[in-house]
Amino acid sequence: MKNVKRPRGSKDVWLNAAYELLIEGGIDAVKVMPLAKRLNLSRTGFYWYFEDLAELHRAMIERWEEKNTGNLVARCNLAAANIGDALFNVMDCWLDPALFDAKLDLAIRNWARIDTGLKHRLSQADDLRIQALADMFIRFGYSSEQAQVRSLTVVYTQIGYISMHVEEDWNDRLKRVPHYVELFSGLSPLTADVEQFLNRHCFVNSQE
CATH class of the missing domain: 1.10.357 (Tetracycline Repressor; domain 2)
Structure with missing residues (x-):
């Protein structure tokens, strides 16, 4: 039986989860493993959309600026x-x-x-x-x-x-x-x- 790859989600899915963690526990709570666990996705899926946490942080700030x-x-x-x-x-x-x-x-x-x-x-x-x-x-x-x-x-x-x-x-x-x-x-x-x-x-x- 072939191994079934876990889905990567999408950039918005990861961003939305990051916002939830930010609101619940502050920026220190926004880590790759907790995000992956919350989404039930592979942590490698995160790196499909973001080079690192710093890039995620920039995306979070930009979306906040655009929305609010x-x-x-x-x-x-x-x-x-x-x-x-x-x-x-x-x-x-x-x-x-x-x-x-x-x-x-x-x-x-x-x-x-x-x-x-x-x-x-x-x-x-x-x-x-x-x-x-x-x-x-x-x-x-x-x-x-x-x-x-x-x-x-x-x-x-x-x-x-x-x-x-x-x-x-x-x-x-x-x-x-x-x-x-x-x-x-x-x-x-x-x-x-x-x-x-x-x-x-x-x-x-x-x-x-």
Whole structure:
């Protein structure tokens, strides 16, 4: 009987598993053997896609940049009728893991504490996020000084939210978002914009 070769998986399969280990145990947990064991794949399959752990690390960081920072910047640049509408587009990131992976963002920040190169990349990512938000505020008539402070408030609020591992009832969390939008913008969001936002996130009105 011929020996059956174990499948190699795919680059995305190995990357996804690496992210799971990163989130669960930090960067020190991301090793080839634990990855292979988790996937039930041969460790040689890893080297089919990555030269070494350093290349895996680079791929992980690049994917994080593309997803979290890339999507946040894209949401800031979406067409919007007013600042409230624009901020709701950004708030979508904090509610949809397909747009922004909060657990991954925290894991990257923890990793950056012990990796100076990543710390620099993280600083660049935060600068890009803050600038995209500031540009968004400026488009709606805020001064550059106001835009900068408001964008910092948005970013730092979310970093704190993630770092504190806040857990909330889904509906309660959604109901708070319009208040955050008012806080960040200094303006009450339009009822139509609030309703559109709540509807796209499946808000359930218990009073109905």
